Amino acid sequence: MTRPPVPPTIRPLDPHAINRIAAGEVVERPASAVKELLENALDAGATRIDVAIREGGRALIRVEDDGCGIRAGELPLALARHATSKTDGADLLDIRSFGFRGEALASLAAVARLSLASRVAGEEAAVIAAEGGRVAPVRPAALSRGTVVEIRDLFFATPARLKFLRGERAEAQAIADTLRRLAMAEPFVAFTLRDLTDGERLVIRLDAESPDLGDPREPLRRRLRAVLGRAFSDGALPLEAERDGHLLTGWAGLPTEARGAATAQHVYVNGRPVRDRLLLGALRAGYMDVLASGRHPMAALFLDCDPQRVDVNVHPAKAEVRFRDSDCVRGLVVGTLRRALAPLRPAPALAEELIEAARPEPWTFRPAPPSPRAVEAAFRAQAPALTSAFAEAMPPAAPWIAPEEVEAAHPLGAARAQLHGNWIVAETAEGLVIVDQHAAHERLVYERLKREMAEGPVRTQALLIPLVVELPEDEAQRLADAAPDLARLGLVVEPFGRGAVALREVPAILSGADGAALLRDAASALGEEGEGGGIGRRVDAVLSRMACHGSVRSGRRLRPEEMNALLREMERTPNAGQCNHGRPTFVALRLQDIERLFGRR
Structure with a gap:
């Protein structure tokens, strides 16, 4: 008779291991880190956000903002898991900010070398550092206002994650796309992105748009033009429709502006950029009859509703949402697009x-020298004795026929x-x-x-x-x-x-x-x-x-x-x-x- 196998011992994981495991859900690549830091800056009321990267974000990510800042005594809490100022946790359906889970900074501190410096108006600036999840004491710092988060050697504590990153250029492009996506929803905030890999190169500069009292949507249209280009802005169709408390606004590109990949489809729910399957599927359905196979429309859709009608707590990356009335939302998007395109x-x-x-190539007219016979004919035509005969030989002008109105x-x-x-x-x-x-x-x-x-x-x-x-x-x-x-x-x-x-x-x-x-x-x-x-x-x-x-x-x-x-x-x-x-x-x-x-x- 064989003995039953000895059961393995159950024991709690080390806190550092827990943080590194959880970080994998929030921070998948450098662009994920930039997204979390940008959202924190926007939640802090920043009007200007500057981002600098090196080697596609692996070596350095630095995000500076002019927001409200973090008090010196709360800096250790900012790096603790499940600590946040965005919500008290009483109602997770009433979320009115980008962040609310309290995981981003803790996750970054667990897999990288992080420095967080901040200053609240009227108080002294302070800085706190963390390396691989180990947090150092708070120290005084020199900072005029806002917050500066600096991340170095991303994923040094989890080297296996580095093997799954793409090339430096691809990661840098993903960061730029992340910044543009958030910038489209925040036209009154200025954004810059600089690449410090070889010297200093300005990749993106988006100045803050001024409010327009005549047309409240004009600042957003100008921001979309700066991000998506003039062709989209000039030809896109404005959208505005409401159904059962859901308001859909935005712009839909003409079918002739469709692209070979779905890279220019931007969907926002209460100002949050999402990659929601329901909304993207509704977008495709709205263009179903007017696009060639394999082509994808350009669009920027903004859906606003009561936060109680949508659950944003579906995934740690917050890229998916769940609607209470999904049929209503899908019908609103499909119907609005079809009416606009018809x-x-x-x-x-x-x-x-x-x-x-059809534009001809530039050319310069160089007349050939006249032949002797042509010169002689010209003299004969201009002789006084032939002028009247020449005129009499000309046929009468054809009567002018006005084209049909x-x-x-x-x-x-x-x-x-x-x-x-x-x-x-x-x-x-x-x-x-x-x-x-x-x-x-x-x-x-x-x-x-x-x-x-x-x-x-x-x-x-x-x-x-x-x-x-x-x-x-x-x-x-x-x-x-x-x-x-x-x-x-x-x-x-x-x-x-x-x-x-x-x-x-x-x-x-x-x-x-x-x-x-x-x-x-x-x-x-x-x-x-x-x-x-x-x-x-x-x-x-x-x-x-x-x-x-x-x-x-x-x-x-x-x-x-x-x-x-x-x-x-x-x-x-x-x-x-x-x-x-x-x-x-x-x-x-x-x-x-x-x-x-x-x-x-």
């Missing part, structure tokens, strides 16, 4: 790109020409518009199909002879499984043996489309979305593919009345500025832009 509007960036692409009431103006069978050129009161007829009509058909489906059964056209289409077995099975959903779209299919389906009815709007290609695209769309895409997304994906088959093809010549009808319908249709794949449907050029193109301005 109206037809030109994208300023597209006009700039067109001008730059521009339909200024229409944003897309009046069609004047069609180029290369796809580009409609329209004259507007302020310039001209170039429309991609295939992309524009594709959007119109898509929106019409969605509208018909929402209002009731889609009008269908029965095929005189059912069309049997052979497909790979998995695609045929996919269509058979989705037959009820496809029938709602006006696409009536049924299995027809192994690896084949029969198409019996098509939407009336697509009566002339290639039925076999339509089924193949529908099967492909269902496969791309998968079962996890949800019924709504799968239906929209199929509708988008169907709309492509029912749109005007490139190369088809349109009559003037057809072109104008297309323009008028674009003006009435939501999201007509982009096709189903996220490409722009038109480019607008103002007269000033055209004059710039020809060097007249």
